[in-house]
Amino acid sequence: MASKKGAYETTASDTDFRKKYDREEYAQRAKEREAKEREENKARYEAKLAGKKYYKPLTGDETLTQARASRLDVSQNVGKVTLMPAGAATGKRGRGAGFYCADCDLTFKDNLQWVEHENSMQHLRAIGQTGEVKRATADDVHERILQIWERLEEEKKQDVKTLGERLEVRKEEEDREREERRQKRLAVAERKRLEKEAELKVKQEYGEDVRVEGEHDEDDMMAMMGMKGFGSSKK
Amino acid sequence: MANHRADEKRFLDDRGNSGPLAPNGLNPATIMEKPVVDRIIDCYFWKDQCFGVNEADIVSRVVDQVHFIGGTYGDSQKPSPFLCLAFKLLQLAPSDDILREYLDFGGEKFKYLRALACFYIRMTRQAKDVYRFLEPFLPDSRKLKQKRRTGTTLTYMDQFVDDLLTKDRVCATTLYKMPKREILEDLEVLEPRVSALGDIEDLLDGEDVQEVDPDAAREDDSDVEMSNREPADEREDERSPERASS
Numbered sequence: 001m002a003s004k005k006g007a008y009e010t011t012a013s014d015t016d017f018r019k020k021y022d023r024e025e026y027a028q029r030a031k032e033r034e035a036k037e038r039e040e041n042k043a044r045y046e047a048k049l050a051g052k053k054y055y056k057p058l059t060g061d062e063t064l065t066q067a068r069a070s071r072l073d074v075s076q077n078v079g080k081v082t083l084m085p086a087g088a089a090t091g092k093r094g095r096g097a098g099f100y101c102a103d104c105d106l107t108f109k110d111n112l113q114w115v116e117h118e119n120s121m122q123h124l125r126a127i128g129q130t131g132e133v134k135r136a137t138a139d140d141v142h143e144r145i146l147q148i149w150e151r152l153e154e155e156k157k158q159d160v161k162t163l164g165e166r167l168e169v170r171k172e173e174e175d176r177e178r179e180e181r182r183q184k185r186l187a188v189a190e191r192k193r194l195e196k197e198a199e200l201k202v203k204q205e206y207g208e209d210v211r212v213e214g215e216h217d218e219d220d221m222m223a224m225m226g227m228k229g230f231g232s233s234k235k
Numbered sequence: 236m237a238n239h240r241a242d243e244k245r246f247l248d249d250r251g252n253s254g255p256l257a258p259n260g261l262n263p264a265t266i267m268e269k270p271v272v273d274r275i276i277d278c279y280f281w282k283d284q285c286f287g288v289n290e291a292d293i294v295s296r297v298v299d300q301v302h303f304i305g306g307t308y309g310d311s312q313k314p315s316p317f318l319c320l321a322f323k324l325l326q327l328a329p330s331d332d333i334l335r336e337y338l339d340f341g342g343e344k345f346k347y348l349r350a351l352a353c354f355y356i357r358m359t360r361q362a363k364d365v366y367r368f369l370e371p372f373l374p375d376s377r378k379l380k381q382k383r384r385t386g387t388t389l390t391y392m393d394q395f396v397d398d399l400l401t402k403d404r405v406c407a408t409t410l411y412k413m414p415k416r417e418i419l420e421d422l423e424v425l426e427p428r429v430s431a432l433g434d435i436e437d438l439l440d441g442e443d444v445q446e447v448d449p450d451a452a453r454e455d456d457s458d459v460e461m462s463n464r465e466p467a468d469e470r471e472d473e474r475s476p477e478r479a480s481s
Binding site for chain 2: 064065066067068071072111112115116118119124130131132133134135136137138140141142143144145148149152
């Protein structure tokens with residue numbers, strides 16, 4: 001055989017269209033993964049020998065747990081329809097009808113189970129929390145009291161009861177609206193005035209010498225009468 | 236100890252107690268009775284609203300959720316939010332500075348916050364500190380709603396504080412036995428208390444005068460209130476054995 005080259009004078013083989021894998025890189029990755037698994041299995045085994053439960057070590061990126069800011073509100077789902085796959089209703093695993101936890105891929109049927117799951121260490125680890133809460137100082141407490149008090153005061157201001165107070169609030173609102181309308185009207189008038197000035201300026205710049213007799217007479221007349229042209233609002 | 240645990244598991248773990256004791260030498264996990272604690276940690280309010288709460292969040296919870304004082308209420312003996320938060324305070328064990336904030340700065344604005352802090356202080360502090368902390372609030376006559384097993388009643392802050400100082404069972408909790416104020420005065424631990432009504436000797440002498448001149452008695456509102464309230468206290472006493480058996 002004289003040459004390995006085919007009839008087309010190329011070295012391409014039949015299977016060259018397939019994806020080429022970097023075998024070394026994948027071998028390296030497999031080795032790393034196996035080493036990690038071996039280590040974990042060893043830790044599990046040692047924990048078992050010591051009679052303890054094995055927990056995955058923390059990564060160090062966990063955040064502190066915080067108190068719930070809002071309560072579970074099921075009333076917002078009233079009237080909503082959700083489609084479920086036919087086999088979804090068995091057990092907690094996977095997405096199904098009920099409260100679904102995306103981080104742990106579990107579904108719960110009632111609010112008690114749901115809140116217990118949210119408090120569980122399994123869930124806290126899955127969302128990257130330590131299950132510890134920051135200790136507040138007296139200053140924090142002072143600040144919080146002040147904050148809540150101000151919020152309540154603000155709410156109280158908006159919640160008025162007597163007719164006199166309501167009329168006063170209404171009057172203020174109306175005054176504000178009237179002022180807004182006035183400003184709008186002034187702005188429109190101002191714009192119109194500017195446009196007119198610009199037109200006059202253009203007319204003057206033309207000069208009499210450039211003007212062809214009778215050509216602009218109609219436009220001038222219309223501009224004087226406040227019209228800009230027929231048919232189209234475009235200039 | 237930088238952080239709190241978000242849940243109560245380690246706090247209630249009774250395989251040898253590692254946590255600090257309360258200033259009066261009691262274990263905070265056992266200050267409330269076992270059946271009551273079991274009810275508290277089973278209830279939805281505890282799981283939902285007391286998880287991951289710190290000292291500052293307590294204020295938010297009290298303002299938003301606590302609208303009455305009381306221990307367990309209703310036929311099912313449901314623990315009140317007040318009791319749940321008191322139990323949370325036992326876990327958090329706030330310092331005296333924070334309690335001062337609750338009592339004075341927060342207590343002026345939110346009465347149930349003051350009531351909660353008073354209850355907590357009575358459970359955990361030494362007798363002399365209890366008297367020192369709570370007695371300034373005896374002239375506080377704001378109304379408090381109280382729920383019992385039988386129904387809702389009206390009470391006042393000063394009456395609640397007085398109950399805490401004199402009774403042995405308040406809000407489903409048996410309070411530890413405190414020495415009487417007179418004994419502490421004899422031991423010179425405490426100064427004699429000056430009543431908001433004035434000197435007791437003068438009052439006793441002036442009794443005849445009050446009968447003659449009713450206007451003089453009406454001048455002092457708290458005086459009238461106190462005399463009105465005495466029968467209510469007696470009624471409470473009659474009811475207390477029944478409550479103790481519950």
